[in-house]
Amino acid sequence: MSAPVRLAHRVSELFACSRAEAEQFIRNGWVMVEGSVVEMPQHKVTTERVELDPEARLEAVEPATILFHKPAGFDAIDGRSPASVLVRPDTRWADDPSGVRLLRRHFHRLTPLVSMDTQASGLMVLTQDGRAWRRLTEDADLIEHEYIVEVAGEIAPYGLHRLNHGLAFNGRALPPCKVSWQNETRLRFAIKGVRDGQLRAMCAQVGLDVLSIRRLRIGKVALGKGPNGPMPPGAWRYLPVGEKF
Structure with a gap:
């Protein structure tokens, strides 16, 4: 032998x-x-x-950035139920359009970024790439996020105006943001520098109870849609090379 x-x-x-x-x-x-x-x-x-592989080619291995649709009930950054355990080779979105070849090394030393409420769902980022880390931490307050917030109750007079500008959170006045009705029970927030618990607190200040929160977009990067619809909860895709937040 x-x-x-x-x-x-x-x-x-x-x-x-x-x-x-x-x-x-x-x-x-x-x-x-x-x-x-x-x-x-x-x-x-x-x-x-x-x-x-006959198609093998010599090229640098780019560090991976993974875009994950976090289900409600999992912790984005810290906590007992980390969402990162759901990011595995078998949970890759079947309609991932990135064209990135799946490698097992892409699941080593992934850092979760951009906090969100445990009971919220939607776009979450995990990365091995220092460039993405710097962008999403050092420029965090400059990057607009988009949320859909389902609410119940009757909004206070001038409540929509106050949501856009005029509220405070944790003792500080909030900067202007863009809030509009998507339908009778859902508000769309386009907001920068949002903190955990902030959206619920904002809605409470105008008489609304929050039923659910879903993050659709971070900067220029959205959850993504494919031929079979949006990327579902519990699935992930790669951030394509060249696409930036």
């Missing part, structure tokens, strides 16, 4: 490439061992069948 060797060594021998190129092919998910993709160059092989 042959002595075990690193997969990168075997790929280099079989496909006449340098060791560095072999490692890049492997990390990019182009190499299969006995029909299964292996992404670890240090993986040991002996007599197993090793194949290189």
